[in-house]
Amino acid sequence: MDDDRPTRLDRLGPFFASIWLFFLLNPLLEAWAHLDEVRGVVGLVATVAFAASYMTLWIRARADRRRLIDTPSVRFAASYLSPLVVLTAVMVATLGEQGLTGVVYVAVSCVMVLPGRAALAVVVALVVGALALSAVEDWGSQVGLAFAVMASSVAISGMRTVMRRNLELLRIEQENAHLAVENERTRFARDLHDILGHSLTVITVKAELAQRLLDIDPARARTELADLERLSRDALSDVRHAVAGYRDLTLPGELTRARNALAAAEIEARLPGSADEVPTELRELFAWTVREGVTNVIRHSGAGCCEVVLTPTSAEVRDDGPGRGEAGVPGSGLTGLRERAAAVGATVVTRPLDPGFSLRVVRA
Incomplete structure (x- = not known):
């Protein structure tokens, strides 16, 4: 890429991503309603930490894509997904059904940073788990949660596919630019050799001849030296023109x-x-x-x-x-x-x- 400076849209990206944290409002309200209890305090802290972890993951994944990294390392993925999973479990344990909102974000995060098959396996497991929670007393049907997990995962998967293709195009453009530079360097080196190679050889021969003639034929030596000066000036002019782009x-x-x-x-x-x-x-x-x-x-x-x-x-x-x-x-x-x-x-x-x-x- 010719210019890595962030555009206005790049700077606004985190703001647009943070809008989706709106869906964490329900667990926050649930925690606030029980703020006089330990579970309410723990749930509130876990929800806020969950939101911060999710945004950190999103910003890091976005930065990787700017560096043309499509799939992060397993170590990176685990370092960010593990806290999200743990915090989701804490939210469910302290806030009950409202804490299940974190499951959708976990699914989206997996699609963002895991390879395709691994992300699909996690999403399927989350959907099955959401449907299984329908049997939990007083929680009711979790079909809506399962649908939310599937819909959000498909949307992010489509977005990631587009981004992957864009990354491939950027890599191809960078490779083409690199090859163009290499070809230009090769051409310039070849042309510079053609321009200077023979001239420098003649200059060397004439310099050796003039040195031998200094004591034998001074007049001819002066002629050779004058010709030597002309040749060197012409060679220097040719190089200057070539370097300046006036080849x-x-x-x-x-x-x-x-x-x-x-x-x-x-x-x-x-x-x-x-x-x-x-x-x-x-x-x-x-x-x-x-x-x-x-x-x-x-x-x-x-x-x-x-x-x-x-x-x-x-x-x-x-x-x-x-x-x-x-x-x-x-x-x-x-x-x-x-x-x-x-x-x-x-x-x-x-x-x-x-x-x-x-x-x-x-x-x-």
């Missing part, structure tokens, strides 16, 4: 995305292993070129193979499809690409191949 604006990220998209479309992908030779100022433009070109290949070409070629001054996406030519009215993607290219002094060139189609962005 779609980095060239290594677009190459990774293109590889996955082409594989999903069952198109053979021939992509460069790295983008290290592309100057910093052209990397974003070439990323948009790869995105636009590969998207069009997947949507329109019907190709079996797509190739991306990168040079320090150009990016080209070509396929071996039937040959689309350039549409009479360029799409918004191609129009936007031309605008981006013009901003850095580059041009967009589209041409049919035999077979296939080529989208190329080049800066002279």
Whole structure:
């Protein structure tokens, strides 16, 4: 669950549950009528303690369900049901027939916290016991009590079934959320490796080469160091974009995305292993070129193979499809690409191949 803070309905839940304690009014009045006797005092104390125990059980069971616990442990169930049973016996012994009201609450409590079969067995036993009490002198028929036990147990059982299904849905949602997070972590780790893996390898090789050239060829060593600085800055920029959620604006990220998209479309992908030779100022433009070109290949070409070629001054996406030519009215993607290219002094060139189609962005 995304938010475990109690809602207004959650806070009012105990109040609504306490309304059902109204039926304990009869044993309370009976105890009050005999308050001058020991049995009246004991009955009053037992009834109040019974109400407190029942509400404690209800609140605890409700809290367990918020933690996605459907059936509490046997120890928990026994720790709360035992006092209710004992207090009911005390109420019956001191208040007589009026004390039997506690039997209904015991049945409801059993349905709330016991497994289905155990709760059913207890409810059946209580119904049989209530009917057997009809033979007790001056108590009369207890059919009404037996009916109350059955009706309340069925109602709570239905409510618990609904709650159980809701808990199952919540567990499934939490599991799906967990899997989504794990999948996203895996994807991000894979993409980060694709973005940085080759760049860091090249940086390491160039650093070793520059160190060897320091005494042999200082001029070339300085060139390698300058290239090393550029590569490290580009790698850092790519990581920042990826972490910030702008992976779609980095060239290594677009190459990774293109590889996955082409594989999903069952198109053979021939992509460069790295983008290290592309100057910093052209990397974003070439990323948009790869995105636009590969998207069009997947949507329109019907190709079996797509190739991306990168040079320090150009990016080209070509396929071996039937040959689309350039549409009479360029799409918004191609129009936007031309605008981006013009901003850095580059041009967009589209041409049919035999077979296939080529989208190329080049800066002279």
